[in-house]
Amino acid sequence: MQTAIIYTRVSTDEQAEKGYSLRDQQQRLEKHCEAKGYEIVKHFQDDHSAKTFNRPEFHNLLDFIKKNKGRVKKIVVAKWDRFSRNMEASLNMITFLLKLGITVEAMEQPLDESVPENLLMKAFYLAAPQVENARRSLNTTNGMRRALKEGRYVSTAPYGFKNTRDEQNRPIITPSGMAPVVKKAFEEIASGNFQIEVLRKSLLKEGLKISRSNFYTLLRNPIYCGLIRVKAYKDEPEEIVQGIHEPIISEALFYEVQNVLDGKKKAKTKYSLVNNEYPMRGHLICPRCGKTLTGSSALGNGGKYYYYHCTAGCKERHKSDVPLNAFEIWLKDISIKPELAALYLAVMEDVFKTNEGDRDAEIKKLHEKIETNKELLRSSALKLAKDDIDKFVYHTVRDKVNEENRAFEYKIAELKKLDSGFKEYCHYGISLLSNIGHY
Ligand SMILES: [Zn+2]
Incomplete structure (x- = not known):
């Protein structure tokens, strides 16, 4: 008497479908085995929809086979896609099981393995579920793209x-x-x-x-x-x-x-981080103890007064406008004087123009190189026409010229990019340094 394991599986979305419930699968497999005269030694059941064999009960099935070597001759499933929806995984598993002397049988898709041509049929059965999966996900992708292109957002709504x-x-x-x-x-x-x-x-x-x-x-x-x-x-x-x-x-x-x-x-x-009442908070250090001064306000004389002060018993304390005024005076001191600013600007513009000139010269040189190359290509074409050189030589010249000229064009583009708003930046920078107290 042949011994068999029956293996049942459905994926979640199939569970409701008629005729494919797990119970139904099991009963039909049991009847099938009875009719064929197989003795059922064990039943394993997965409700996992994994495409590979990485399913909990299938692992148990393999463990059982290994522990009971030689006892199991067949694994019976309802259809090949119950075994796996991945052809490659299926074939590997079938080969592996065959080495243990076990064949896999699909009740609704029976194959007489002694007929060689049936291998084609088996390949078809194993491939079909995978093709179906791929088609389904392609349809989903295409459908979603079509919707998107029509302006309809169909995925999970973005935040908001x-x-x-x-x-x-x-x-x-x-x-x-x-x-x-x-x-x-x-x-x-x-x-x-x-x-x-x-x-x-x-x-x-x-x-x-x-x-x-x-x-x-x-x-x-x-x-x-x-x-x-x-x-x-x-x-x-x-x-x-x-x-x-x-x-x-x-x-x-x-x-x-x-x-x-x-x-x-x-x-x-x-x-937004600067507090208007204490703009220097966090930047003042206590001359007595070295801690950072903090700020707070006090009511007095019918008004609100703001102070920077030290903490933890230290008595250092200043009205908030005192350090601010001192800081402004210091900034004025380091500001650039107007007559100097004009001079700086003139010097920088001069330097900039020199560099600019160099850049222009380099761009011009690159343009010349490109033209020389084009001339070389033209004369090579003439020589080819007159049969002075052969096609191979011409193609070598052409490829080299094209490659070089592409590199030159790229360099020109890069040099032109440097031609930035230098003057604008200078004016802004000088203006900033001239009025730093105000800023
Ligand atoms: Zn202090």
Whole structure:
């Protein structure tokens, strides 16, 4: 009498499907074995949908086989896709089991192994579930991309949005209760008054529960101004399409924030961190004991007075405007005098022009090299036409010329990039150093 293990498995989404419940599978397999005269030594059952054999009960099955060497002759499953939905894994497992003297049998897809051509049939049975999986996920990908391109966001709603359905009962995203906080985040970043992380932490109190890196991702996502980024896929490049959902912010605001993040618009950092009453707090050191002075206010003489003072018993104490005035006087002292500023500027412009001239000369030289190369290529083509040189020589020359010229063009582009707003920076820098007290 043949001995068999029966193995049953369904994936979660199949459980409800008629005829495929685990109980049903088991009963039909038992009947099958009875009819074939197999003695069932054990039954294993997985409700795992793993595509490979990395399932808990299948591990137990293998353990059982190893512990009971020679006792089991067959593993019987309902269909090949119950065994595995991955062809390669299936074949490896079948080979492995065969070495232990065990064959796998699929009740509904029986194969007479003594007929060689049936191996083709078996390969088909094993491959089909994998093809089906691949097709299903491809359809999902394609379907989602099609929806995205039509402006319909169908994935899990990004922070500040929620997944709902429109009048036609099709999925769509709409602003959620957190939308006002998201909007505020964009507005504050655009104002330039906050460092991003400082802002994120302050918005935590208003319910913005989002990690540091997710906050960056959020600020970069055009979905908030009504646009959808469709990522590059295969040979389709990334594109941004108009979404059909209600935006949380305007496009203008979105791009303003991108400029701040790109560093094109300078954030007025720290501004928000400075306390207007004690602008020097944290920067003053007690001349008596070396601790950092702190600030506080006191009421007196019908008004509020602000002080910097030491702590823990030390009596050092100053009205807040005293060090501030002293600091301003010192800044005036190190500021550049107007007559000197003009001189500095003239010197720097002179140096800049010299460098600029060098750069121009270099660019000109590169253009000449490119022209020389092109001339070489033209004369080679003529020689080829007159049969003075053969095709191979011509192609060698052509490839070398093209390669060199590409490198030259690249260098020119790089040199032109250096032609930055030097003058503008100089003027700004000089102006800053001339009026540093005011700044
Ligand atoms: Zn002190």
